[in-house]
Amino acid sequence: MADYRTAVPSDESGILSVWAESFPGALEAVRADWEAVPERDSRTFVAADPSGVLAVVLYVPRLLRSSSGAPVRVGGVGAVATRTDARRRGHARRLLELALEAMARDGCAWSLLFTGSPQVYTSLGWRTFPLRERTAEPPHPAPPADGVRPVPIVRWRTLAPIHAAFNAHRPLTAVRGPVDWTRGVGRRLGPPARLFAYADRGYVALADRGERLELTELAVLDEEAAWALARHAASLAGGRPVTIRCPRDPLTEPALRRAFGALRPGRDEGMARPVHAGAAEIDALVRAPEATFWLADGF
Known part of the structure; x- marks a missing residue:
């Protein structure tokens, strides 16, 4: 049975192995992002069993501007990956639930992520919106x-x-x-x-x-x-x-x-989900024509 928890230093090689398998050619970029996350182990969630790390979800706190332009704390989700032999068992979903709980404790107004597989996240409350x-x-x-x-x-x-x-x-x-x-x-x-x-x-x-x-x-x-x-x-x-x-x-x-x-x-989309903010605030945020998320600020 898998254990769902925050990461510990001894998980590092297993985390990097999962990322190397899921993001071929981009491991160094993902690793560099991870190393820059404050208190990274407490914001990295893993599913693990005796064979090692099975899945990883990373939560990154950021200050982003709300629909009014005021800076608010936001939970960025990134580097979501599951080992090939452990997929379709609900590991990523459980880790995303842990990440949402952490965002709520951290006072995040909402959560933001970018993915080519939105169906994984819609059942947990994230909704797509068009990028600019x-x-x-x-x-x-x-x-x-x-x-x-x-x-x-x-x-x-x-x-x-x-x-x-x-x-x-x-x-x-x-x-x-x-x-x-x-x-x-x-x-x-x-x-x-x-x-x-x-x-x-x-x-x-x-x-x-x-x-x-x-x-x-x-x-x-x-x-x-x-x-x-x-x-x-x-x-x-x-x-x-x-x-x-x-x-x-x-x-x-x-x-x-x-x-x-x-x-x-274009066709690119992001995904947003309320945490402490209301759904109306998220709707106003993503519909504003002047709104943008610069990809250089990615998680």
């Missing part, structure tokens, strides 16, 4: 914009005030601190993504995925910066399809439409 992903094809190759320069992520201190100002009241957005920038955000906005800044008034993160370009983050202080960075992204796309992961914001929307023409809704 859109796709486009530049109408024609654009010349590079003047004044846009590459910037390394190690210069995050120049980017942080722009990000904070652009997202000061934006629902779903994480409140980033220095540790967030230097660890998870720094890694996710690093290669293959490239960062470009326009003076000290805006920046964009672009990842070349071969057949398409991905705009993973955009923050600006004025319309001039928005146009320069959107035009630069279009120039690097070179006519390829572009995935745009940013909100419908009055500062950036005109520039994006000017650079890329028609913007079509």
